[in-house]
Amino acid sequence: MSRFIDELKRTHRCGELRAADEGNVVVLFGWVASRRDHGGCVFVDLRDRTGITQVVFDPAYAGAELWTAKHGKLPEDFDPKLALEAHGMAEQMRTEWVIGVRGMVVSRGNNKTTKIATGDIEVIVLEATIFNKAETPPFEISDDVQTREEIRLEKRYLDLRRPKLQHTLITRHKINQATRNYLSGQGCLELETPYLVKYTPGGARNFLVPARMAQGKFFALAESPQLYKQLLMVSGFDRYFQIVKCFRDEDSRLDRQPEFTQIDIELSFTNQSEIFRLIEGLIFAIWKEALGIDLKELYPSGQFPEMPYEEAMGKYGSDKPDLRFDLPHVDLTDLILEKGGGGVPFWAEIADRYKSGALRADLKPEIVKALVIPAAANLSRPQLEELEKGLREIKGFRGLARAKIAEDGSWTQSPLAKSITDEARLAINAACGAKPGDVICFQFGKETLVHTVMARLRSDVAKRMGLIPEYGHGGKWSFLWVVNPPLFEYDEETKTFAAAHHAFTRPVDEHIPLLETDPARVNCYRYDVVLNGFEIGGGSVRLHDPDVQQRVFNVLGIRDQDARDKFGFLLDALKSGAPPHGGIALGMDRLAMLLSGAQTLRDVIPFPKTNQATDLLTGAPVEVDPSQLAELKIKSLS
RNA sequence: GGGGUGGUAGUUAAGUCGGUUAUAACGCCGGCCUGUCACGCCGGAGGCCGCGGGUUCGAGUCCCGUCCACCCCGCCA
Numbered sequence: 120m121s122r123f124i125d126e127l128k129r130t131h132r133c134g135e136l137r138a139a140d141e142g143n144v145v146v147l148f149g150w151v152a153s154r155r156d157h158g159g160c161v162f163v164d165l166r167d168r169t170g171i172t173q174v175v176f177d178p179a180y181a182g183a184e185l186w187t188a189k190h191g192k193l194p195e196d197f198d199p200k201l202a203l204e205a206h207g208m209a210e211q212m213r214t215e216w217v218i219g220v221r222g223m224v225v226s227r228g229n230n231k232t233t234k235i236a237t238g239d240i241e242v243i244v245l246e247a248t249i250f251n252k253a254e255t256p257p258f259e260i261s262d263d264v265q266t267r268e269e270i271r272l273e274k275r276y277l278d279l280r281r282p283k284l285q286h287t288l289i290t291r292h293k294i295n296q297a298t299r300n301y302l303s304g305q306g307c308l309e310l311e312t313p314y315l316v317k318y319t320p321g322g323a324r325n326f327l328v329p330a331r332m333a334q335g336k337f338f339a340l341a342e343s344p345q346l347y348k349q350l351l352m353v354s355g356f357d358r359y360f361q362i363v364k365c366f367r368d369e370d371s372r373l374d375r376q377p378e379f380t381q382i383d384i385e386l387s388f389t390n391q392s393e394i395f396r397l398i399e400g401l402i403f404a405i406w407k408e409a410l411g412i413d414l415k416e417l418y419p420s421g422q423f424p425e426m427p428y429e430e431a432m433g434k435y436g437s438d439k440p441d442l443r444f445d446l447p448h449v450d451l452t453d454l455i456l457e458k459g460g461g462g463v464p465f466w467a468e469i470a471d472r473y474k475s476g477a478l479r480a481d482l483k484p485e486i487v488k489a490l491v492i493p494a495a496a497n498l499s500r501p502q503l504e505e506l507e508k509g510l511r512e513i514k515g516f517r518g519l520a521r522a523k524i525a526e527d528g529s530w531t532q533s534p535l536a537k538s539i540t541d542e543a544r545l546a547i548n549a550a551c552g553a554k555p556g557d558v559i560c561f562q563f564g565k566e567t568l569v570h571t572v573m574a575r576l577r578s579d580v581a582k583r584m585g586l587i588p589e590y591g592h593g594g595k596w597s598f599l600w601v602v603n604p605p606l607f608e609y610d611e612e613t614k615t616f617a618a619a620h621h622a623f624t625r626p627v628d629e630h631i632p633l634l635e636t637d638p639a640r641v642n643c644y645r646y647d648v649v650l651n652g653f654e655i656g657g658g659s660v661r662l663h664d665p666d667v668q669q670r671v672f673n674v675l676g677i678r679d680q681d682a683r684d685k686f687g688f689l690l691d692a693l694k695s696g697a698p699p700h701g702g703i704a705l706g707m708d709r710l711a712m713l714l715s716g717a718q719t720l721r722d723v724i725p726f727p728k729t730n731q732a733t734d735l736l737t738g739a740p741v742e743v744d745p746s747q748l749a750e751l752k753i754k755s756l757s
Numbered sequence: 758g759g760g761g762u763g764g765u766a767g768u769u770a771a772g773u774c775g776g777u778u779a780u781a782a783c784g785c786c787g788g789c790c791u792g793u794c795a796c797g798c799c800g801g802a803g804g805c806c807g808c809g810g811g812u813u814c815g816a817g818u819c820c821c822g823u824c825c826a827c828c829c830c831g832c833c834a
Contacts (some may be wrong), residue, residue: 159791173794214784230792238794255785258768261795264783266768269826322834342833369833512761512829571830608834621834645834657834719827730827 121248123148123219134170138239140224144194145242147172148219148250150280151212152260161209165220168285173227173241174220176209178202180243194223194245205247215253215260215277221246268721272735275726287715287723290409294711295362297408298382301401307360307384312347314340314364319685322621323367326377329751340366343704346689348385349623349661352700353692360384362707370730373719374653374709377732382710384658385702391644391660394703395600398648398656399423401705402598409714417596423648428604435577436488436570438604441652442597444586446577449551451561452486454543461543463535465563482639484611487563488573489547494556496584500532503558506579513575515568520561524553535561578652591716592651599649603627606643607674616674620645623668623689624659625701631667638674644701650713658703665694 123146130145152166161176179185181202186193205220212218222242232238257274258266262283271278278284299309318325318339325339341347343365351359361383368377382401386394399422406412415421431440434447460467469485472478478485492498498506507519522533528548530536539547553559560576562569581587587595606626607616616638618624626634630641644660662668668690672682682690711723721727728734748755 153795155793155796157791157793157796158789160793161791162793162796164794171794175792177791179791227792230794232794234794255767259784259795263795264768267764267826269764270768272826324833345834367833370831372833373828375833509761509829514759514830516760516830568830575829618834624834729825731825735826 121219122246123221123248123250127219127221127246129219132169133165133167133172134236136172136224136237136240136242138226141226141240142190143224144196144221144245145224146219146221147174147242149217150253150260151214151216151218153214154209154212156210161206161212163209163212163218165218166280166282168289170237170282171235172237173235174222174244175241176206176244176247178206181206190223190225196221197245201246202244205244208247208249209244212249213253213255215256215280217250217253219248219250220244269735272721272727272729275736279725284722287711287717288725290715291707291711291723293409294405294707294714297405298360298362298401301404302360302384305358305397305400307358307386308356309361310351310356310359311361312341312344312351312363314366316341316347321618321685323369326366326368329753331751334752342367343381344383345621346686348383348702349689349697349700350692352385352387353695353697355387355698357387358385359702368732371728371732374706374712376708376720376724377728379720379724380707382656382705382707383702384704385700387698387700389660389699389701391602391646391701394658394660394701395422395425395646398703398705402648405710406596406714412596414596414598418598423598423600425600425602428601428642431601432570436574437652438601438647439649439652439654440574440599440601441578441581441587442599442649443593443595443651444581444584446490446581446586448573448577449489449491450486451489451547451550452483454546454550455487455563458540458543458546461547462538462540463543464538469563482609484566485564486566486569487561488569489551489562490560490573490576490580491551491553492558492560492580494554494558496580498558498583502583506576506583509579510572510575513568513571515565516572517564519572519576522559522561524548524555524557524559526555528555530559587651590718592713595651597651601647601649602645603642604645605639606630606641606645606671607638609639615676618671618675619643620659622671622675622677622686623662625662625664626667626671631670634667634670634674646703648703648705650710653709653713654706655709655713656703656705658701660699660701663693663697663699665690668693 127146129148131147133147133149136145147165149165149167152164152171155162159178163174163176164171165174181199183193220242222244224240225243227239227241256277257270258264260277260280262281315328315338318337323342325342328338328340330336330338344361344363348359363381363383364378365381366378371377403414406414428438431438433450436448455461455466456470456473460470466487469487472485473480503521510516510519520533520535522530522535525531528545530539530544551559562572582589587593605619606624608619609616624643624645627642627644633641647654647657649655662671708720708723712720715723717723726736733739
C-alpha cells in the first residue's frame with residue numbers, strides 16, 4: 120500500500136504552484152488530463168478544480184547524479200526505487216485516472232508556457248500512486264469540444280469535470296456567499312419555509328405529493344415561499360431572506376427549469392424605493408464578489424434606471440427589454456386609425472373595428488407597430504428573409520411586411536407599396552424617422568402577438584447587426600427596473616378581469632379610486648429587475664389594508680367564500696396586525712447564468728432536467744411498484 | 758397542446774440525382790520516440806446510419822409513423 124493520503128497529505132492543489140515554490144517538495148492529487156509519452160520521459164497534465172500542473176516522470180531523475188548536477192542536492196526522502204516505480208506507473212496511466220504524486224517543484228527553464236497558470240514550473244515526480252483507473256470517457260473532458268447535450272446529461276459527473284462548468288459552479292458558490300453576507304449585514308434573517316405546502320389554484324402548476332397519512336389528499340411542492348414570507352412579516356421578523364428551491368410543473372425554456380433557486384426577500388415597514396436600494400446593493404456586492412467588477416462605474420448613483428411597464432411595452436414590446444441596444448418600436452396605431460388605414464386593406468379593417476366599437480379604444484387590443492432596420496445594418500434581401508424565417512417559430516405569425524425606403528421616400532420591395540396612400544406613407548416615414556436605405560418592418564393585429572413578434576425581431580436584428588452577441592453579456596451589463604404594470608388583465612372573451620400578478624399586490628395610491636370606475640387603468644406597486652433582456656427578479660409591495668383588499672376581490676369577482684377557501688389563513692393573518700410590507704425574489708440561476716456568460720440555465724445547475732423535465736442521469740421520473748401506489752390509495756391510469 | 762432544428766464509429770461531422778466495400782478528424786488499441794504541452798511518427802480495430810413500417814431491382818438518402826435532445830409559441834401570477 121502506498122503512503123499517500125494517510126501519511127502523505129496533499130500540500131497544494133493543481134492550480135496553485137508558482138515560481139516561488141521552486142525547490143519545495145509537494146504532494147498533488149488529481150485526474151490525468153493528458154499524457155505525453157516520449158519513450159523515456161512521460162509528461163502528465165494533472166487536473167483538479169483549481170487548474171493543471173505538469174508533472175514529469177523522468178527515469179533519468181531516478182538516479183542521484185542528475186539531481187546533484189542540476190539542482191545541487193538531492194530532494195528530501197529521495198528513493199531511486201520509488202522514482203523508477205513511478206515511471207512504470209506513468210507508462211500505464213490513461214486519461215481520467217486518479218493519481219497522487221510527490222515531487223519537487225522545479226523551473227521549466229526555457230520551456231515555460233502561458234497556457235496554464237502554473238506554466239512557469241513543473242513537478243519532477245519522486246513517488247506516485249494510482250488511486251483509481253478509469254474507463255475511457257465517452258467524450259473529451261475539455262472546454263472546446265462540443266458534445267451532444269443528451270450524452271453530457273447522461274454522464275453529468277464527467278461533464279462537470281470540464282473547467283468551464285467547474286468555474287461556473289464556483290461562481291455560484293460565490294454568489295451564495297456574497298448574498299448571505301450582504302443580506303445578513305442589512306439586518307435580514309435567513310429563515311426557512313416549508314416545501315410541502317397547501318395547493319392553491321391559479322398561478323404556476325404545482326407538483327403534487329401524495330400524503331400517506333391523510334389518504335386521498337395531497338401536498339403541493341412550493342412554487343415560491345410567497346405566502347409564508349408574508350406570514351413571517353406578520354409575526355414581526357421584520358426583514359427576511361432565504362436562498363430557496365422552488366418547484367413549478369411548467370414547460371421548460373433556456374432560462375427555465377422545473378426546479379430552480381430564488382434569492383427570496385421580504386421587508387416590513389418599507390416601500391418600493393427602499394426595496395430597490397437593497398437589491399441594487401446586493402447586486403453590486405455579487406458582481407464585486409463573483410466577478411471583481413465594480414458596478415459603481417456603470418451606475419455612479421448606485422441606482423438602476425426605472426421604466427414604467429407601459430413604456431417598456433410600447434417602445435420594446437417586452438416587459439423585460441434588453442437595453443444594451445436601442446432599436447425602439449414605433450407604435451403606428453393612432454396614426455393608422457387617424458388615416459382610416461392609409462389605403463392598406465388590413466389596416467383599414469382594424470380601423471373599422473375600432474370605429475364600430477368592436478374594439479375598446481382605451482385598451483388597444485389590436486395595434487400596428489413598426490421597427491426600423493437602419494441602412495447601416497446593410498442587410499441583404501436574403502438576410503431579411505432569414506430574419507423572417509426565425510419569426511415563423513411563433514405560433515400565429517403570418518408574415519412580416521417590409522418596406523425599403525428609396526431616395527425619394529417611396530417604398531420598394533414592399534407588398535404595401537401599391538396600396539399605401541402617399542400621405543400615410545410620408546406620415547409613417549416621419550413617425551419612424553426613416554431615412555433612405557432603411558428598412559421598415561411592420562406587424563399588426565392582436566397586441567400580444569404583435570409584441571411577441573416585434574420583440575423577437577428587435578433582438579434578432581440586434582444580433583444580426585452585432586450589437587449584442589448570440590448569447591452572453593458581451594461585456595455589457597444593462598440593468599433596469601420595470602415598474603407599475605396594470606394590476607388586472609382584461610379578458611376580451613369573458614369580459615372579466617383577472618389578477619395580472621397576484622391578488623395581494625397593492626394598487627398605486629392615486630389609482631385606488633379607479634378600482635370601482637375603471638379597473639383596467641389601475642396600476643400597482645409591482646416591479647421586475649431586468650438584466651440584458653432577462654427578468655432576473657420580481658416582486659411587489661403587498662396589500663395589507665383589508666378594505667382595499669376587499670375592493671380588489673370585488674373587481675376579480677372573488678366572493679368572500681372563495682377567498683376564504685383559498686387564502687383564509689393569509690386574510691386572517693393580515694387582520695391580526697400586519698405591518699406594511701413588500702419584497703422581491705431574484706432568480707439565482709439566471710443571475711449565475713448571465714454573470715458567468717453561460718449559454719443556458721443547465722450550465723449553472725449541477726444536475727439539471729431536460730426540456731421534458733426528466734433526469735437523464737438517473738432516469739427519473741420512474742414508474743413505482745403497484746404496492747407503493749396501493750399504500751397511497753392511488754391508481755395509475757396510464 | 759403547437760411550430761422549428763437535429764440524431765451516421767466512443768465523440769464531432771461529411772455523405773452529390775436513390776447505385777458497388779459508408780468517409781474524415783479526434784479518441785481508442787499496438788509499436789517507436791527523453792522536453793512535450795491538443796507532442797510526433799508507423800500500424801490497427803471500431804457502424805442496427807435513433808427505432809418501426811413502406812416505396813424500389815436497390816434506401817443513410819424518398820414516404821409514413823414513432824422515440825430522444827435542443828430552440829420557440831402557448832404556459833410560467
